[in-house]
Amino acid sequence: MAFLLIGLVMLVLRLGGWVEFHKDPFWAWVMVVTPFLLAALWWMWADASGLTKRRAMNEMEAKKAARRAQQMEALGQAPRGSSKRRR
Known part of the structure; x- marks a missing residue:
C-alpha cells in the first residue's frame, strides 16, 4: 500500500508541474511509474506466497x-x- 501512495504522490507532483524528477522526460516518467510496478510485484508475491x-x-x-x-x-x-x- 505504501508503494501505491508514494506513486500517487509522485504522479500528482509530476502532472501538476511542481517537481521535476529528472531533466530527461523518459527517466522522469520511469521514476513516477516505478512505485506502481513495485506495488504490483509486492501484490503478486503476497498472493503467491500465501501471505494474503x-x-x-x-x-x-x-x-x-x-x-x-x-x-x-x-x-x-x-x-x-x-x-x-x-x-
Missing part, C-alpha cells in the same frame, strides 16, 4: 473468538480469569 490468505484466516479467527466471547458473556459465563464472572 494467512492474514485473512487470522482475521477470521480473531472475529470468531470475539464473537464466541461475546456470546459466552451474554449467557452469563465470562471467560476464565475475568473479574465479571457471575456465580
